[in-house]
Amino acid sequence: KNEVEQSPQNLTAQEGEFITINCSYSVGISALHWLQQHPGGGIVSLFMLSSGKKKHGRLIATINIQEKHSSLHITASHPRDSAVYICAVKGGSGGSNYKLTFGKGTLLTVNP
Amino acid sequence: DSGVTQTPKHLITATGQRVTLRCSPRSGDLSVYWYQQSLDQGLQFLIQYYNGEERAKGNILERFSAQQFPDLHSELNLSSLELGDSALYFCASSVNSLGNTEAFFGQGTRLTVV
Numbered sequence: 001k002n003e004v005e006q007s008p009q010n011l012t013a014q015e016g017e018f019i020t021i022n023c024s025y026s027v028g029i030s031a032l033h034w035l036q037q038h039p040g041g042g043i044v045s046l047f048m049l050s051s052g053k054k055k056h057g058r059l060i061a062t063i064n065i066q067e068k069h070s071s072l073h074i075t076a077s078h079p080r081d082s083a084v085y086i087c088a089v090k091g092g093s094g095g096s097n098y099k100l101t102f103g104k105g106t107l108l109t110v111n112p
Numbered sequence: 113d114s115g116v117t118q119t120p121k122h123l124i125t126a127t128g129q130r131v132t133l134r135c136s137p138r139s140g141d142l143s144v145y146w147y148q149q150s151l152d153q154g155l156q157f158l159i160q161y162y163n164g165e166e167r168a169k170g171n172i173l174e175r176f177s178a179q180q181f182p183d184l185h186s187e188l189n190l191s192s193l194e195l196g197d198s199a200l201y202f203c204a205s206s207v208n209s210l211g212n213t214e215a216f217f218g219q220g221t222r223l224t225v226v
Contacts, residue, residue, distance in 0.1 A: 042219035043202060099168055102155040
């Protein structure tokens with residue numbers, strides 16, 4: 001079992017819909033990252049969370065440390081939000097300062 | 113623009129060859145991390161350097177090595193290349209080695225081994 005599980009693997013939405021991507025992890029962590037990767041493109045760090053909730057524009061990220069679960073929400077989705085969203089956790093069994101363990105990503109497609 | 117610069121953007125080379133990937137971290141960042149993203153394995157942590165010293169090793173093959181120079185740029189050396197080394201190689205930087213600050217990723221180097 002992977003240390004970081006994301007769901008769904010693929011998600012197709014219509015423009016304007018509310019999107020939720022989930023991330024569950026099985027190890028103790030000190031921080032969780034949500035990353036965005038456009039096809040063929042680089043990686044952009046969206047959020048780093050260790051507790052609670054963060055909001056940036058139409059993006060909201062929440063984390064529940066007790067339940068080992070995080071969600072990324074996109075409100076009023078837009079075709080430019082189409083990308084792969086990757087959850088990554090810092091800490092866990094590796095123990096090194098910044099060994100990020102990554103989920104396999106969620107491919108989001110937002111149709112106009 | 114994350115402020116992290118990776119060169120080259122694309123690299124095509126033959127099996128058995130050796131290549132060097134370069135990463136310039138954001139101004140002021142002391143830590144550099146290297147990651148490999150392949151189709152079958154996803155993103156994997158390779159190695160971390162902080163202020164010139166190796167701090168952590170992940171799933172890095174013995175054929176691969178890295179270093180961080182006094183000006184804080186880093187190079188990832190891949191030798192005796194195999195077809196399976198074809199992947200996107202990302203570096204990221206952060207201000208310290210504690211992992212409690214955000215990491216900024218470069219655009220990646222796409223390596224194709226033929």
